[in-house]
Amino acid sequence: MAKVPVQFTLNGSEKAEFIESGTTLLHALRDKIGDTSPKGGCHQGTCGACSVIIDGELRLSCLTLAETCSGADIKTTAGLAEGGVLHPLQRAFLDAFATQCGFCTPGMIMAAKVLLDRTPNPSREDVVEALSGNICRCTGYEPIVQAVLTAARANSQNAA
Amino acid sequence: MAIRRGRGVAAINYPTGMNLGGDPTQALVHSTPTGNFMVTLSSVDLGQGMKQIMAQICAEMIGVPTDRVIIDTADTDTGPHCMGTFASRGTHRAGNAVIQAAKEARQVMLEVAAEELEVNASDLETDGQGNIQVKGAPQKSISIFDVALSAHFKRGRSISGRGMFLIPRSYPEKETGAMKPSTCYAHACTVAEVEVDDETGEVTVLTVKNVFEIGRALNPKMVEQQLVGGSWMGISHALYETTEPYYPNRDHGGTDFNQYLMPGPGDLAETEIIVLERPSADGPFGAKGPGEMCANPQIPAVANAVFDAVGVRIDTLPITPERILRALKAQAAG
Numbered sequence: 001m002a003k004v005p006v007q008f009t010l011n012g013s014e015k016a017e018f019i020e021s022g023t024t025l026l027h028a029l030r031d032k033i034g035d036t037s038p039k040g041g042c043h044q045g046t047c048g049a050c051s052v053i054i055d056g057e058l059r060l061s062c063l064t065l066a067e068t069c070s071g072a073d074i075k076t077t078a079g080l081a082e083g084g085v086l087h088p089l090q091r092a093f094l095d096a097f098a099t100q101c102g103f104c105t106p107g108m109i110m111a112a113k114v115l116l117d118r119t120p121n122p123s124r125e126d127v128v129e130a131l132s133g134n135i136c137r138c139t140g141y142e143p144i145v146q147a148v149l150t151a152a153r154a155n156s157q158n159a160a
Numbered sequence: 161m162a163i164r165r166g167r168g169v170a171a172i173n174y175p176t177g178m179n180l181g182g183d184p185t186q187a188l189v190h191s192t193p194t195g196n197f198m199v200t201l202s203s204v205d206l207g208q209g210m211k212q213i214m215a216q217i218c219a220e221m222i223g224v225p226t227d228r229v230i231i232d233t234a235d236t237d238t239g240p241h242c243m244g245t246f247a248s249r250g251t252h253r254a255g256n257a258v259i260q261a262a263k264e265a266r267q268v269m270l271e272v273a274a275e276e277l278e279v280n281a282s283d284l285e286t287d288g289q290g291n292i293q294v295k296g297a298p299q300k301s302i303s304i305f306d307v308a309l310s311a312h313f314k315r316g317r318s319i320s321g322r323g324m325f326l327i328p329r330s331y332p333e334k335e336t337g338a339m340k341p342s343t344c345y346a347h348a349c350t351v352a353e354v355e356v357d358d359e360t361g362e363v364t365v366l367t368v369k370n371v372f373e374i375g376r377a378l379n380p381k382m383v384e385q386q387l388v389g390g391s392w393m394g395i396s397h398a399l400y401e402t403t404e405p406y407y408p409n410r411d412h413g414g415t416d417f418n419q420y421l422m423p424g425p426g427d428l429a430e431t432e433i434i435v436l437e438r439p440s441a442d443g444p445f446g447a448k449g450p451g452e453m454c455a456n457p458q459i460p461a462v463a464n465a466v467f468d469a470v471g472v473r474i475d476t477l478p479i480t481p482e483r484i485l486r487a488l489k490a491q492a493a494g
Contacts, residue, residue, distance in 0.1 A: 044416060046417035128425045140391060142392070143389075
């Protein structure tokens, strides 16, 4: 099959790849570009582990064809830390013990980031709604909900 | 037709590990040339935090900060023998093996330090920060870093130790059949409050209050994390999850998260966790296995709460709306 060129911005840097038509963004990110932060859980859009941010929108990279992403601005959990300083969400997840096996964590953090980008001071209900597309087997969700609320408070204090 | 409220209680004992044909775990500990300590295991960290706990145990025994310990797990080709990570046995079995291995390594380390400081090894102690000093004269000290360098490049000693922990096989007594399936038990009690809609059969768990007795909590935050997640999983087993009736024949069973349901963040009950620490006699620093038992007591507690709410005993899991409605219908038919 003929390969198609794809160019997009990943966490601020330009990426260009030749991919087979029909390749998912998840596969392109993990196996072509080497960003393994999005995880392949169900490969059918039900678990949320592969969540990434495309042009500001939360997207399931397992259901997104890479060739539809040309020119897009893509963000993954791997690009959150700046110069070794963890993003407030990453810090809050660690402090709240909101990760155990860690497989759902990147997707959870992406979902939470889109929420906080739009709703800096979310209610508990907002957080629950934002995380409702992401499955976690270990934590019972409560520590994750608390981590997102904590990160939101940290953000608003920094902004004040 | 109404929403009815009920409260249920359940208590459990849960064994730490199983009695197999004898239940062994080995550990090996050795120092790197710069005084870090490597623990080699065949046990697995499944995300429950075994690497952290083994690092804490080794660090405590050797006398170095936890971040000076490296844990290598789960290569059954090359690692020392372990029966595996299951039955909540990891901390108990591997922890005891690491204690024994670290003790032996510590003894060699103190012998090398004694030669460097020209004192008797039995007069030495560690400060927990990576230094070895003479008891009562802490100004006479040497860093573990320097001791390791000396052992490797000057003294020709290997600062290393072997650890083996074995729960011997327990045979049933011929007359009574009595045997010892485990050497220590964790305990838990749960009170669950539910609302049951007797028209739709839907169960909402309002609160879950859990008390867990898990021996010594070697890492209290990680224990709490395990218990909170386990409590949620118990509710999930009680009300949502099943492979039935598609087991062992899976032909028409659910194959994905659309068909195999679990409660999401919107279905959380108010959860309370209380930890009681009664150190076990044979656990590492008194630990027991808090892993699996924490997801058990919620199941009978919810079943009892459903009975309290609508008067029907559901004895097949999960307690689905269909099962409740069928039981209510049978009850009404008398």
